[in-house]
Amino acid sequence: MRILHVDKFLRRQGGAAGYMLDVAALQRRAGHDVDFFAMQHPANLPATYEDQFPPFVQLDPPPRGALARAGTVATMVWSGRAARCLAEVVDDFRPDVVHLHNVYHQLSPSILRPLQRRGIPVVMTVHDYKLVCPSYRLLDQDGLCDACVGAGPLLTAPVRRRCKDGSIGASAVLALESSLHRLLGAWRPVSRFIAPSAFLASTLRRGGFPADEVVHLPNFVDADAIEARHGPGEGFVFVGRLSGEKGVDIAVRAVGQLPGARLTVAGDGPERAALEALAEDVA
Known part of the structure; x- marks a missing residue:
């Protein structure tokens, strides 16, 4: 099977990218043909299609100047460039399935459109709560918060609660991003959502994702590498x-x-x- 893994990072930066690399290694050992798509970065691991990756998008700290910041927000909502780059890669690699990981902000769900047009099945491992919580964490300034889980497409709670670092502006950007994605049904082309925990799986279902499309599959460890x-x-x-x-x-x-x-x-x-x-x- 030909499998294309997609994450904004192609290096061990956090658990999501590490999980992706470990899964890919297992798949290669099982005889599958595996490759990657990410954004460009000098610390990336070598990749077949690195010259076709979209440019690096800097979010923290945000770019200076109103025009540059507006461009970054537009990329977060819908990156046409990332979609075009991925289209070139899949036309050459011809994957049987595409496995998404953390693609928010820098790549955006725009990348699903070329996959949908080509009839390529997509699965997504959900590594956090971003699909149901604009600020990822189910937390606001006061503690636990699930105000956006199962809410309508137009989200105001993030701004009222200042969910992103206590900032109205940053929270408004995340509310805009998630609201537009909900209005567009941006994640509908994904066939299966893989949730590493039962709680995450139930939260996705509460958030409106079809129950039969959410699969609870815990993360794994290489037990042979651990001395008991x-x-x-x-x-x-x-x-x-x-x-x-x-x-x-x-x-x-x-x-x-x-x-x-x-x-x-x-x-x-x-x-x-x-x-x-x-x-x-x-x-």
Whole structure:
């Protein structure tokens, strides 16, 4: 089978891209013909079609100037260039199936249109809540939030709740993006949505995605690469990206209240410095 994986990143930047690369490696070992499509970046892994990738889109920090920012917002909503680039790649590679991962913002669901016109089946592993929550996380400034799950196409809650970093402007951009995608039915060409957790699967169904198109398939690990240890443990372990929605700060505070307890954190991310400072405070 010929399989094309699509993600905005083609390097191990976060769990989604790492999952994609691991799945692709398994598929190649099973004898499948696998390739990739992403946006251009100097840190990308080598790829057959890298010269046909769309240009890198910088979002953080946002570009300077009103015109440049307007162009970036337009790309987030609908990237015609990414769609044209993908059309060239699939016309040459001729995949039997396209497997999407994190394509939001830099690639956008515009890339589904050339696949739909060519009758190429599409599956998508959903690595977060973006399809039902404009800010990805089911969180607002006050805590848990599912105001946009199952809501109508015109979303105002993100602006009212300032879901994106407490900013009205940034939240309005995400609300506009998601509202237009809902109005356009932008994700309808996807045949199956793969949810790594049962909660994510149920949330997608609550958000209006057809129940028979949502499949719960947990992530995997290479058990042969892990040395099993039996017997009492030596504390607690967190493995993952160090970002606010992960709740690592809660674990640090909790362990700080347990005499003799130890928490080992394996990961990196924007909250690392704050978490290191917190660990010193509660030690």
